[in-house]
Amino acid sequence: MxxxxxxxxxxxxxxxxxxxxxxAKLALAVLIASLAMKWSWATVxxxxxxxxxxxxxxxxxxxxxxxxxxxxxGAAFRxxxxxxxx
Numbered sequence: 001m002x003x004x005x006x007x008x009x010x011x012x013x014x015x016x017x018x019x020x021x022x023x024a025k026l027a028l029a030v031l032i033a034s035l036a037m038k039w040s041w042a043t044v045x046x047x048x049x050x051x052x053x054x055x056x057x058x059x060x061x062x063x064x065x066x067x068x069x070x071x072x073x074g075a076a077f078r079x080x081x082x083x084x085x086x
Contacts, residue, residue, distance in 0.1 A: 034060040
């Protein structure tokens with residue numbers, strides 16, 4: 001009966017398979033966000049205000065920069081709060 005409850009008998013998922021999972025999610029989120037930004041810019045700002053069209057590379061770089069700012073702020077917040085846990 002104890003053999004069925006032994007965790008060593010349960011096949012474990014290899015660690016290398018989930019290595020890039022978070023990076024793939026982030027890359028997909030940046031891709032979708034940049035496409036949404038390009039679409040919204042083209043439909044709202046260009047049509048209503050007559051602004052110049054936004055290239056996809058510009059939209060991608062803006063979204064990537066915002067993601068990096070959010071990542072840095074999140075890391076700074078975690079570092080700041082970990083100092084007070086001691």
